[in-house]
Amino acid sequence: MSQINKVLIVGAGIAGLSIAIALRKRGVVVEIFERTPELSEVGAAISVAPNSARVLLSFGFDPKRARATDAGPQYEYNKDGVVVDSLDLRDIVRDVGVPWWFLHRADLQFELLRIATSDRDESWGPPAMLRLGFNIIRVDCDSGVIVSDKGERFQGDLIIGADGVKSVIRQEITGRMDEPSVYSGHSAFRSLYNIEELKADPELRVFVNEIKMEDWVGRDGRRCLLYPCRDNTLLNLFAPVFWEASQSVESWRANGKASDLAEKFKEFPKPLQKLLFPGLWQIRDRNPVHGWHKGKALLIGDAAHPMLPHQGQGGAQAIEDAASLPIFLLDTPPDMSLAARLQRFEEFRYPRVTAIQERSRQQKEGPKQREDSEAWKC
Structure with missing residues (x-):
């Protein structure tokens, strides 16, 4: 050989x-x-x-x-902010012995x-x-x-x-x-936030009061996932939503407006709506x-x-x-x-x-x- x-x-x-x-x-x-x-x-x-x-x-x-x-723990919320499911990822870590x-x-x-x-x-x-x-x-x-x-x-x-x-x-x-890649039917709004700045906001500090993953789930695949990174100094937001207008665009990135995202999540609690001001990222499939x-x-x-x-x-x-x-x-x-x-x-x-x-x-x-x-x- x-x-x-x-x-x-x-x-x-x-x-x-x-x-x-x-x-x-x-x-x-x-x-x-x-x-x-x-x-x-x-x-x-x-x-x-x-x-x-x-x-x-x-x-x-x-x-x-x-x-x-x-x-740390992961919580799933419905659009009304009620916890409907949870899982402590630390239990998995203890079971498998790997971080x-x-x-x-x-x-x-x-x-x-x-x-x-x-x-x-x-x-x-x-x-x-x-x-x-x-x-x-x-x-x-x-x-x-x-x-x-x-x-x-x-x-x-x-x-x-x-x-x-x-x-x-x-x-x-x-x-x-x-x-060509196929548009999956969803786009994702993504952003990173400074956790210290969120802690200073009375409405937003609830998202960073502990090291956790939050998964807000609504109808039609609407979802907002939040979790920290970089020594718990940044909060990552990932929000996939159904987005018909993006289907013809052969790109993994596209322009998006905060008002578009706010419309998609208008039924969710106001603190979450206040957080949603990121850019649009297409989810494309091959x-x-x-x-x-x-x-x-x-x-x-x-x-x-x-x-x-x-x-x-x-x-x-x-x-x-x-x-x-x-x-x-x-x-x-x-x-x-x-x-x-x-x-x-x-x-x-x-x-x-x-x-x-x-x-x-x-x-x-x-x-x-x-x-x-x-x-x-x-």
Whole structure:
């Protein structure tokens, strides 16, 4: 079989940095190519359930450095503000012996970057090389060569496409242009709030009087999810609503008005209405990708299995990909071909990620659904 000594990773998000760490731990030389000229603090919060927290800890992840907030109780309210369900996530943590964190996505990304690029012990490979401002536009799957928009060529033993839902590498592997993503019927308003400022407001301090997750659920899929992050200094808001006007827009972001959101939640308690002044983010959907690999190229994360957000497992499944792949690449019989190893990886991961994709499509997650979900239990 061909030796995997050098791997080129396209994309420096959660998936790309996680697989860089996992391979570097096994002594592999890793280069990461990121289209943007710098990694900036963008995005909102992310729930890191025990299935992914377990993997992160094995990487040497430092939750204090990443300013993680430990999960607490979760409450579900109806539109009248009455608690209809609850679940203490700390009970799950005690049962499985692994933390459950709320993190700002940027804090997670920068901690992964630190692990990927800093000096480690001798058993690890050299620090990953991060190449910023490299827009990869083409990959030769047979030769393991990627080409930038400036004509620069780089070669590795394996190319990993971790370039997200609009993956360029996916098009090269499948040999066809992507079908347009399908509007899921929902858009989400997202925002972050300074918790100290909320505490100073008599009407809003109720949302931050303890470390908790609140899930306000109304009719027609209207929902508002609140939870803290960044050492309990920021409150994350995620409010998916049915939004017919957005169906024709091929974008994950669109302009939204606070008045539009207020109209959707006008039956909810006034303190919650007062909180709702964020921007609109479309929830778009893609069908599962069949065929994650071709030649010396492989897809992971959202490039292979984009997720709707209702299970909170998009980032977690990318991290699970990273934990699994080195086993199939490096712990296989010496006569096994690269194609066979990559196919075994896909066959191992495909049932789990597609089941979570489908569950996310069907389900609007609350405490009961979170308790029943198998996703976080890996």
